[in-house]
Amino acid sequence: MATPTPVNGQITDSVTQANVEVLGSSPAMGMGAIYQSLGHSTGIMFENGVSSQQQLNIAAQAATNQGVIQIYSVNTMAGATAASKIAQSDTPDTMMSLLTALKATQGAVS
Numbered sequence: 001m002a003t004p005t006p007v008n009g010q011i012t013d014s015v016t017q018a019n020v021e022v023l024g025s026s027p028a029m030g031m032g033a034i035y036q037s038l039g040h041s042t043g044i045m046f047e048n049g050v051s052s053q054q055q056l057n058i059a060a061q062a063a064t065n066q067g068v069i070q071i072y073s074v075n076t077m078a079g080a081t082a083a084s085k086i087a088q089s090d091t092p093d094t095m096m097s098l099l100t101a102l103k104a105t106q107g108a109v110s
Contacts, residue, residue: 086092
C-alpha cells in the first residue's frame with residue numbers, strides 16, 4: 001500500500017495498480033506491434049515477389065511467342081528469298097529454252 005496521504009488509500013492503490021498495469025503490459029504491447037508490423041512487411045514482400053514472377057512469366061511468354069514466330073517464318077522467308085533471286089536471274093529464260101529444246105527433241109523422236 002502507498003504511504004498515508006489525505007486521499008483514501010483504496011483510491012491511491014487503484015491508481016497505482018492501473019499505472020503498474022500500463023507499465024507492465026507495455027512491453028507486450030510493443031512486441032505485439034512489432035510482430036504485426038513484421039507480418040505486414042512480410043506479406044508485402046510476398047506480394048511483390050508474386051508480382052515480379054507474373055511480370056517475368058509474361059516476358060517469357062512474349063519471348064517464346066516471338067521465337068515460335070521466327071521458327072515458323074523460316075521456310076516462307078527462305079522460299080520468298082529464293083523466288084526473288086530466281087526472278088532476278090536468267091534462270092527462267094534458260095529453263096524455258098531447255099523446255100523448248102526438250103519438246104522439240106521428243107517430237108522428232110516420235
